[in-house]
Amino acid sequence: MKRLLSLILLFTSFPLLAQDLMPPLLPWSGQSESLIVEDSNPWVTPGELTDLTESPTYKETMDWLQKLANSSPYLEMKSLGKSEQGRDIFLLIASKSQKFSPEELAQENKATLFFHGGIHAGEIDGKDAGMMLLRDIVHGDKMQLLDKANILFIPILNVDGHERRSEFGRVNQRGPKEMGWRTNARNLNLNRDYTKVETSGVKAVISVLNSYQPDLYVDVHVTDGADYQYDVTYGYVKTGGYSPAISQFLSETFQTEVDQALKDWGHIPGPLLFAANGDDFSEGNIAFSFSPRFSHTYGDARHIPSILIENHSLKPFRQRVLGTYVFLEQAISTISSHHDAIEKAIANDQAQAKKELIVRFKFRDNPADTMDFLGIASQKLKSPNTGAEYVQWLGKPITQQVPSLLMDVPAASVNLPKAYYIPVEWTEVIEKLKIHGIEMETLTGPLEIELEFDFLTDYQLANQQLEGKVRFRSFETTPIQRKVTLNPGSVRVNTDQEKGILAALLLEPQSVDSFFQWGYFMPILSQTEYIEAYILEPMIVQMLGKDPELKQEFEAKKADDSEFASNPRQIYRWFYEKTPYFDQNWKVIPIGKSR
Incomplete structure (x- = not known):
């Protein structure tokens, strides 16, 4: 009890908010500020009423959006299911034809944009930007965006984390005033869940991807870490992925048009930024090869054009929301104008020969190139508390030549089989494959067949759990041939299918995010019979x-x-x-x- 009282006194008397301690802020103004409507506008958003310094609660958000949907025949709002704490995860659909089912929209020759906010609930820019954009489409001057595109929008994905909100939500982010929590009610990180599908939020996303097959999928985040001039950074699988034609389209067409729009509206777009030394960018920027547990790499494995937005956490919420609005509006225009090119790229990637699959990448030996980096001056100070050095950002813009460190060299690959077989007793794995929408044949009778299996010759488990699972720190396997009898209910997964690469990434043990590496076959490590x-x-x-x-x-x-x-x-x-x-x-x- 004494400890609880001490904690309450500590929090209520905490001297400063982290936002009061942040690095100096560069002044900003841009044309996108004109997107904010007057308080007298009947469709002003709750965020705009605070000049985009605050973001509404779950109830305030859904009440406002339901009212918007009720006011327009071009909007429909529906639940995709319940969160772990029982809240609805809502999807808004915007359609000029006033048709809203996946089957109806599939018949239209229109591009489809799918985006969501709040997968990390404190990083909520996408929610407020989407509310403003939908308002301007149905009650403003942007209805033409729906002439050639349909829009799918999940305003808050991690709805439970969103309601774990306070002024202490994110220590390194400039607003909104109250911010939600990164993980869900079970402390799981949704953007580590795209392969293992343990969370209701990611299951909702995958249901939309399966049903509506969007032409572009956008996941809106806010960064952690270093200071720089860019306010809207974003990325996609550029090299070292599974959809080269899509990557080429995103690089040569999409990024060019979106970057120009952001600049025209007063923003500074940049690539995803990760300091090589963990502090500043003097040693280069890392372009990671993310594994399919993350949203945009999962999309790449499924041959869906996918973007990860990382707005800069040290820029004000107002600036970040407006940048997101500009990004989304231009994204709709771009995929509308180049719909045929996107469809061709998707078809080309789906038709790839599936013989060998790279399951792990490593860094190049040398930097790929250098970039003109719009940085912020910094200095190293020695801490009087720890004796170690730390970075202090000085709030002065600088331009640096920064090496680009790419992680796109194949490090491990496997030869794809014609098919995988999963015995009926591994029900959880079969059900997860169904959630992903992977095609499979279910055996109706027993099947005796000779198959190749992977035998563990050595392994070490990780010392710490990740996302509630114990993964393998290292392991070695050797192939063995065995004749087995598979019981009814077992499944055959053909690799010659649209999601063949995704199936292999989930089922090949060497794949970084395979079901094996996530610990779904742990019982095989236990020996249960002995001899005297x-x-x-x-x-x-x-x-x-x-x-x-x-x-x-x-x-x-x-x-x-x-x-x-x-x-x-x-x-x-x-x-x-x-x-x-x-x-x-x-x-x-x-x-x-x-x-």
Whole structure:
């Protein structure tokens, strides 16, 4: 009780908010400020009433959006399901034809933009920008955006984290005044969940991707970390991915048009920025190869043009929201103007030959190039508290030549089989494949078949859990051939399908975000049958008497391995593994492969 009272007193008497301690702010004004409507406008958003210094609660947001949807025949609002705490995850659909089902929209020759805000609920820029944009479409002068495009919008994805809001939501971000929490009610990070699909939010996103098959998917975030001049940074899988035609379109067409629009409206667009040394950009900017657990790389694996926006956390909420609005408006215009090119790129990537799959990437030995980096001056200071150096940002714009460090060199690859087989008893894995929309054939009767399996020869588990799961720190496998009988309900997953690459990334053990590496096959590590010494001793005598080669192998092992020779348990184990009584399924990853 005393500790609780102490904490309450500490928080209520906390001297300063983190926003009072942030680096100096560069002055900003831009044409996009004209997008904010007057307070007297009947459709002014709750955020605009505060000059975009605050963002509305879940209830305020949904009440306002439902009222907007009720006021226009071009909008429909529907629930995609419930969050872990029972809140609805709402989707808004904007359609000029007033048709809203996936089947109806699929019949239209129109581009479709799907975006959401608040996957990390404190990073809520997309919600307020989307509210303003939809308002200007149905009650302003931007209805023409719906002439050639349909819009899908989840205002708040992590709805439970959104309501865990306070002035202490995000320590390194300039607004809004109250910010939600990064993770959901079960403390899971939605943008680490796209392969394992443990959260209701990501299941909702994937249901939209499966049903509506958008031409562009945009996930709106706010950065952590360093200071620089850019206010809207964004990225996509440029190299080292699975959709090269889409990447080319995004690089040569989409980015060119969106960057120009942002500049015209007074913003400074930039690429995704990650300081190589973790502090400043003197040693370069890292272009990571994200794995498919993240939104935009998951989209790339599915051949969906996908963008990750990372607005700069040290810029004011007002500036970030307006930049997001400009980005989204231009994104709609661009995919409308180049709809045929997008469809062609998607088709080309879906038609790729599926023979070999890269499952892990590493950095290039040398920087790919250098970039003119619009940075902020900084200095290193020695902490009087720790004795270590830390970065202090000085609020003065500078231009630097910064090396670009690309992580796009293949580090591991696998040969794709014709099909994967998952036994019926691994129901959870089969259900997750269904959530992803992966095509499969369910066996209606028993099937005897010879398949290749991966046998674990060595492994180490991670010391710490990640997202509630224990992953593998390292492991080695060797292929084995086995004839098995699969029971009814088992599934066959053909790799020659639209989501064949995604299926392989989920089922190949070597893939960074495979179901195996996320720990869904942990029971195979447990050995559950044993043998007693009084049985094994006479059995060993018989084995050595009948098999001279085995006896020679045993004597050689004792001569070469003194620890083995002096350890009865190891000797018993060695012989036991050579009997047909030993568990034949132990450490065999139960995903069969048909070559």
